[in-house]
Amino acid sequence: xxFLQTVKIALRALRTNKMRSFxxxxxxxxxxxxVIAMMAVGTGASYVISQQIASIGSNIILVMPGSxxxxxxxxxxxxxQTLSSDDAKAxxxxxxxxxxxxxxxxxxxxxxxxxxxxxxxxMGGSPELFDIREWPVVNGRPINQxxxxxxxxxxxxxxxxxxxxxxxxxxxxSIIRIKKIPFTVIGILDRKGQSPQGQDQDDAVFVPLRTAQxxxxxxxxxxxxxxxxxxxxxxxxxxxxxxxxxxLLNQRHRITNSKEPDFSTRNLSEILAVxxxxxxxxxxxxxxVASISLIVGGIGIMNIMLVSVTERTREIGxxxxxxxxxxxxxxxxxxxxxxxxxxxxxxxxxxxxxxATVVSKLLGWPTMISIQSIxxxxxxxxxxxxxxxxYPAKKAAGLNxxxxxxxx
Amino acid sequence: xxxxxxxxxxxxxxxxxxxxxxxxxxVSFDVSSGEFVAIMxxxxxxxxxxxxxxGCLDLPTSGRYxxxxxxxxxxxxxxxxxxxxxxxxxxxQGFNLLARTPAxxxxxxxxxxxxxxxxxxxxxxxxxxxxxxxxxxxxNHSGQLSGGQQQRVAxxxxxxxxxxxxxxxxxxxxxxxxxxxxxxxxFTSLNRQGITIIMVTHEHDVAAYAGRQITFKDGRIISDTxxxxxxxxx
Numbered sequence: 001x002x003f004l005q006t007v008k009i010a011l012r013a014l015r016t017n018k019m020r021s022f023x024x025x026x027x028x029x030x031x032x033x034x035v036i037a038m039m040a041v042g043t044g045a046s047y048v049i050s051q052q053i054a055s056i057g058s059n060i061i062l063v064m065p066g067s068x069x070x071x072x073x074x075x076x077x078x079x080x081q082t083l084s085s086d087d088a089k090a091x092x093x094x095x096x097x098x099x100x101x102x103x104x105x106x107x108x109x110x111x112x113x114x115x116x117x118x119x120x121x122x123m124g125g126s127p128e129l130f131d132i133r134e135w136p137v138v139n140g141r142p143i144n145q146x147x148x149x150x151x152x153x154x155x156x157x158x159x160x161x162x163x164x165x166x167x168x169x170x171x172x173x174s175i176i177r178i179k180k181i182p183f184t185v186i187g188i189l190d191r192k193g194q195s196p197q198g199q200d201q202d203d204a205v206f207v208p209l210r211t212a213q214x215x216x217x218x219x220x221x222x223x224x225x226x227x228x229x230x231x232x233x234x235x236x237x238x239x240x241x242x243x244x245x246x247x248l249l250n251q252r253h254r255i256t257n258s259k260e261p262d263f264s265t266r267n268l269s270e271i272l273a274v275x276x277x278x279x280x281x282x283x284x285x286x287x288x289v290a291s292i293s294l295i296v297g298g299i300g301i302m303n304i305m306l307v308s309v310t311e312r313t314r315e316i317g318x319x320x321x322x323x324x325x326x327x328x329x330x331x332x333x334x335x336x337x338x339x340x341x342x343x344x345x346x347x348x349x350x351x352x353x354x355x356a357t358v359v360s361k362l363l364g365w366p367t368m369i370s371i372q373s374i375x376x377x378x379x380x381x382x383x384x385x386x387x388x389x390x391y392p393a394k395k396a397a398g399l400n401x402x403x404x405x406x407x408x
Numbered sequence: 409x410x411x412x413x414x415x416x417x418x419x420x421x422x423x424x425x426x427x428x429x430x431x432x433x434x435v436s437f438d439v440s441s442g443e444f445v446a447i448m449x450x451x452x453x454x455x456x457x458x459x460x461x462x463g464c465l466d467l468p469t470s471g472r473y474x475x476x477x478x479x480x481x482x483x484x485x486x487x488x489x490x491x492x493x494x495x496x497x498x499x500x501q502g503f504n505l506l507a508r509t510p511a512x513x514x515x516x517x518x519x520x521x522x523x524x525x526x527x528x529x530x531x532x533x534x535x536x537x538x539x540x541x542x543x544x545x546x547x548n549h550s551g552q553l554s555g556g557q558q559q560r561v562a563x564x565x566x567x568x569x570x571x572x573x574x575x576x577x578x579x580x581x582x583x584x585x586x587x588x589x590x591x592x593x594x595f596t597s598l599n600r601q602g603i604t605i606i607m608v609t610h611e612h613d614v615a616a617y618a619g620r621q622i623t624f625k626d627g628r629i630i631s632d633t634x635x636x637x638x639x640x641x642x
Contacts, residue, residue, distance in 0.1 A: 005520055016508050318504045321465065322565070323493020323521040325486045401465050405500070 010335040013308070014343075021340060024304045027297020028344030028384060029351060032377050034290035036352025039373040041359065042283025044366035049276045055192050055201060056268055057133040059099075059238050063091070063228040063245060066262040081224045082262040085209060087252060088126065088228045094248055097241035099233045102129040103225035105212045109179040111205060113165040120161050121204040122178060124212020125229075130189075132231040140172040140187025143208050147186075151210040155183040158202040159191045178205060181215050242267060294380070297344070298388040305337050305392035316396050317404030330397035337389020338382055345381025349374055411474075412572050412604050413439040413462065418471035420457050431457040432468070433627040439573070439606060444599040446615035447608045449624030456577075458624065459608050463496060463575050464488045476572040493521050497566025501578035503558040505550040505565075512537060512546035515564045522569060536564040540594060556587035563594060567603070574598075576607040580614055592617045 014021045065080040088103035095101075105124040110117055123129075127143050130136070137156060147154050155178065162171050171185045192201040207216070213223065232241035242265050255261050309316070316329055324332075353369050360367040420432040432454045439445055449455040460466035461473060464480055467488075473480045476495050483491065492498075497518075505514045515533040524532070537543055540560040550558055559579060566574045576595070580588040596617055599605055607618060615621050623631040 002523070005526075012509070314504065315506060318500075318506065319517070319521075320489065321463070321492060321498050321504075322518040323489050323569075325489045325521075327486075328521060402460050405465075405504070 006331055006335045007339070009332055010339045013312075013336055014339060017308075020304065024300055025340055025344035025347065027300045028294065028341050028381055029297075029348040031290055031294035031297045032345045032348025032381055033352035033355060034293060035287060035377050035380070036349055036369065036373060037355045037359070038283055038286035038290055039377075040352070040356035040367040040369045041365055042279065042286070043368040043370055043373065044360070045279045045283075046276055047368050048366050049279060051193070052195065053276075055195065057135070057231060059232040059235055059241075060132065060268045061230040061232060061238065061242050061245065062266040062268060063087075063230060063249070064264050064266065065226070066260065066264060080262055081219050081221065082253065083225050083228055084221075084223045085126070085213070085225055086223060087249060088225060090252060091228060091230060091245055091248060092128070095230075095241060095244040097233055097237040097244055099231045100128040100132045101228055101230045102126045102132055103209055103228050104129060105209065105217050105224075105226045107179075107212070107217050109216070111161065111165065112177040112180075113171075113174065116165050118161060118164040120158075122212070122216060123204055123206050124209045124216065125206055126209045129206070129229060132229050135192060136190050137187040138190045139170070140185070142187060143206065148208040148210055151214050152208060153181065153183045153211055153215070154186045154208065156187045156189050156206040157185055158189050158204040158206075160200055160203040161205055162188050178207070179216055183207065238267060294384055298341070298384040301337055301340055301385065302388040302392060305333060305389055306395070308336070309333065309392050309396040312396075313399065313404050313407035316399050317401050317407065320399070320401035321405060326397040329399075330393045333393035333396045334386065334389045337393065338385035341381045341385030341389075342378070345378050348381070349377055352377075410441045411438050412441045412443075412476055413437075413606070414472075414474040415458075415462075416472040418458070418461060418468045418473060420454075420461065420466070421469045431627055432461075434471070435624075435627075435629055436471075437622060437629065437632060439604065441572075441604050442599070442602050443604055443620060444595070444618040445606045445620045445622060446618035447606065447622050447624065448610060448612075448615050450610070452626075453624040454627040455608050455624045457627075459575065459577055459606075462573075462606060463498065464491050489521075493518055494569060495572045497569065497571040497574040499559070499562050499566050499574060499576040499579045501581040503550070503555070503562050503582070505558055505561055507551070508549055510547045510549060511542065511553065511561045511564075514550070514561055515568050517565060518569045532568055533564070536568040537561075539567060539598070540564045554587075555583050556590055559583065559587075559591050560594065563591075563598075567598070573604045573606055576605060578608055578610075580609070580611070588614065 063083065065082040083103070085103045088101045091098055092101040102125050107122050108119065109122055110119050126148055127145055130142055140156075143154065143156060146152070155176070157165070157171055165171065165176065166174070172187060174185050175182050176185060177183070189202070189206070195201050209225070213219070230241065230245060232238040245265055246261075249255070249263055250261060253262055319329060356367040356369055359365055415438070416436050418432050418435045419430065422429045422431055435454070435458060447455050447459065457466070461468050464475070467481065467483075475491065478491065480488070480491065506517070512530070512533050515536050516529045519529040519532060534546065537546055540563050542557065542560050542564065545553065545557065550561070553561065579595070580591055583591060592614060595605055595607070605618075609615050620632070620634050622629055
């Protein structure tokens with residue numbers, strides 16, 4: 001007895017009871033549709049998170065100044081002016097696990113081009129910043145070491161700023177005024193999109209660090225930076241890099257055990273990993289709920305298959321009398337159960353994919369239907385058929401042909 | 409003529425709880441190739457038990473059963489299924505066709521389990537349909553056929569694998585007298601073509617079609633008569 005013949009017999013049996021077959025499948029259809037939809041939403045969410053991780057740049061450690069007390073008032077983290085450009089240079093030079101380190105300063109202000117103006121974030125950063133954030137220039141040229149060393153008044157525009165100040169015109173080479181000081185636009189940065197915190201990262205202007213320190217921010221001493229962004233050499237060395245930075249800065253700032261450090265480090269990928277983990281946990285939970293509905297559906301299949309075996313006892317008797325072996329009968333009923341669940345699985349996949357698309361259209365949730373989730377759902381539905389079809393099929397195959405033939 | 413079926417001292421004991429019931433108490437007979445045998449007897453006489461044993465659906469408690477020279481005793485259920493498939497053809501009282509299945513596919517069924525390719529199956533099934541006079545009804549479902557026609561389909565199904573013996577269990581039990589004549593005529597003509605038939609019946613006029621009548625009573629054969637002429641002519 002070949003496989004095709006078995007499938008044909010199974011399909012005929014399912015066709016004779018269309019309504020029953022459909023109702024039996026419904027449990028599997030709902031279960032699989034739920035699994036597919038949940039996985040689509042979950043994958044979509046973690047895709048967005050991983051995109052955001054990539055937009056910050058990978059393996060990033062943020063070094064922030066500590067707090068300061070003046071007249072009994074304590075500022076929050078980052079309030080003190082304890083980090084300097086030299087700290088950034090020292091981190092890059094002396095910490096073996098660090099690939100790049102860039103000092104940055106940050107301010108906000110009005111930017112003017114002719115009769116258009118726009119308020120935006122102004123970041124001063126050494127040239128390494130763009131390597132760390134993996135942020136290329138799409139038009140024009142990046143900030144280079146000469147710009148930095150000479151504190152030249154040049155700037156790079158984020159896409160949002162460029163659109164608001166220049167519209168569709170090419171800004172490269174134009175002179176704009178940042179806080180009333182004229183700067184030459186040397187390039188436009190690639191589009192970055194939203195940060196994990198939901199900020200528009202393209203709404204920013206970048207100038208060389210020294211230019212910013214001299215012209216745009218006020219500080220007690222020269223060479224003060226508001227943060228140092230560090231990129232570790234690899235994902236594995238990120239914790240080691242953090243330790244090295246702490247040790248180096250403790251030494252440079254003469255911090256001993258009795259003294260509070262005047263800086264703090266934050267590992268950005270860690271924060272995002274937590275976010276990703278919680279989204280994973282969420283989809284696991286939803287997956288568990290969907291699995292329960294699949295099990296319930298499977299029990300429905302088993303129930304109907306048992307009814308079907310009883311109903312068709314005579315047919316089983318005939319088949320055995322004319323030469324069907326136990327395995328032929330077992331296979332026949334197993335195939336029927338598996339066809340039911342696989343068909344239900346296919347319909348469920350279609351419904352789940354459709355549902356996910358509707359959800360993403362209506363609610364604006366990012367959804368992604370992966371081939372992997374479809375494959376898993378399909379084989380899982382087949383497995384449900386095998387698992388819940390086995391007992392009824394075994395019962396059918398175990399019938400005595402004489403009794404089966406006499407069954408009324 | 410060669411012996412197709414040889415039963416030697418067949419006993420069949422059924423155990424129910426601590427009760428034992430001997431359905432067959434030492435039955436021996438031979439059937440030669442080309443014979444048409446009617447097995448008769450009241451209910452409880454052991455004729456159905458012996459039919460189940462002849463049909464390899466049941467195994468005797470003791471005794472020897474040679475089918476076409478093969479000792480059936482001690483075979484596994486799979487081996488018995490194989491023997492049923494290759495050596496035997498079954499015709500039942502209730503026709504036992506698969507519902508909602510075209511006639512020709514019912515006829516093909518034994519060949520499906522024999523593992524024949526679909527083309528060869530169809531060819532042999534069509535030939536068997538022709539043999540029972542049902543050409544043109546291949547695609548009718550059992551619901552679209554009369555009782556006599558359904559039994560013809562069943563006979564075609566029994567014929568299709570060229571069995572050593574056709575076993576018919578009350579083949580006319582569900583048929584009216586005209587159709588009974590028609591079916592018995594078909595059996596007679598198949599027998600004339602050299603096909604061995606063993607038929608269980610409790611009707612004497614049906615048994616009269618056979619060339620030999622074996623009568624059972626209380627698990628034993630009480631008479632085994634041969635008629636030279638093979639009964640009535642159709």
